[in-house]
Amino acid sequence: MSARAVVVHPDAETLAEAVAARLALAIADAQAVASPVHVVLTGGTAGTASLAALGRSPLLGLVDRTSLHVWWGDERFLPAGDPDRNETQARAALLDVLDLPAGNVHAVPGPDVVGSPEDAAAAYAAELAAHAPDGATVPGFAVLLLGVGPDAHVASLFPGQPALDVTGVAAVGVQGAPKPPPERVSLTFEAIAAAHQVWFVVAGADKADAVRAGLGGVDVHEAPVSGAHGHDVTLWLLDVAAAGSEEDDG
Numbered sequence: 001m002s003a004r005a006v007v008v009h010p011d012a013e014t015l016a017e018a019v020a021a022r023l024a025l026a027i028a029d030a031q032a033v034a035s036p037v038h039v040v041l042t043g044g045t046a047g048t049a050s051l052a053a054l055g056r057s058p059l060l061g062l063v064d065r066t067s068l069h070v071w072w073g074d075e076r077f078l079p080a081g082d083p084d085r086n087e088t089q090a091r092a093a094l095l096d097v098l099d100l101p102a103g104n105v106h107a108v109p110g111p112d113v114v115g116s117p118e119d120a121a122a123a124y125a126a127e128l129a130a131h132a133p134d135g136a137t138v139p140g141f142a143v144l145l146l147g148v149g150p151d152a153h154v155a156s157l158f159p160g161q162p163a164l165d166v167t168g169v170a171a172v173g174v175q176g177a178p179k180p181p182p183e184r185v186s187l188t189f190e191a192i193a194a195a196h197q198v199w200f201v202v203a204g205a206d207k208a209d210a211v212r213a214g215l216g217g218v219d220v221h222e223a224p225v226s227g228a229h230g231h232d233v234t235l236w237l238l239d240v241a242a243a244g245s246e247e248d249d250g
């Protein structure tokens with residue numbers, strides 16, 4: 001049975017610092033009993049701020065770089081180095097400091113490498129399978145980070161889109177995303193559900209309705225955030241504004 005918890009932080013900065021500390025310790029704890037350890041990074045405002053906080057944290061010294069593999073929950077279908085790629089932002093925020101072996105960083109290929117988001121999803125799924133235990137399609141991610149959009153999207157799973165219903169594959173190509181760029185690649189809900197822990201990292205009053213929808217279990221086609229769960233733990237890491245707590249202050 002998967003456990004769910006909600007932790008509310010006083011502001012976005014504190015949230016980022018707390019997520020960074022929590023993530024460093026979670027990786028170190030996982031590395032104490034397993035190797036390698038796989039973690040899924042997110043894009044988005046609060047997610048990237050958390051990666052940057054980890055890049056500055058002395059707790060980063062607890063992480064064994066050689067046995068950490070990083071992946072992405074979704075990627076914008078843009079060429080390597082594009083500033084709007086989640087990978088580019090994560091490198092600037094964390095990976096340039098963390099300096100993992102190149103083979104431990106599993107970026108989603110862009111149009112400089114493959115012809116379409118569907119081809120990128122297939123290549124990414126093959127890479128995931130190559131690092132998965134026998135009989136599985138993805139590694140057993142220790143932690144999978146997810147931002148949440150104001151429209152309640154997670155990764156690149158947007159309301160009303162066909163990708164929400166894709167099963168049997170770990171990654172899916174996305175066309176016509178309502179948030180630019182329209183072409184993207186996303187993990188599927190099945191792949192997300194293989195993570196031991198899923199952490200939603202959410203800040204800002206514009207996300208309060210999406211958080212409410214996710215916690216309330218609104219239909220996944222309307223609020224994709226409802227469809228993402230960790231195998232063991234689903235953790236909602238919020239600031240007060242995203243938690244909706246500020247609305248009461250008038």
Ligand SMILES: O=C1O[C@H](COP(=O)(O)O)[C@@H](O)[C@H](O)[C@H]1O
Nearest residue numbers: 042043044045046147148149155
């Ligand atoms: O496009 C994306 O958006 C979400 C959330 O972004 P935010 O700036 O509203 O926080 C993000 O989680 C996702 O990874 C990304 O590709």
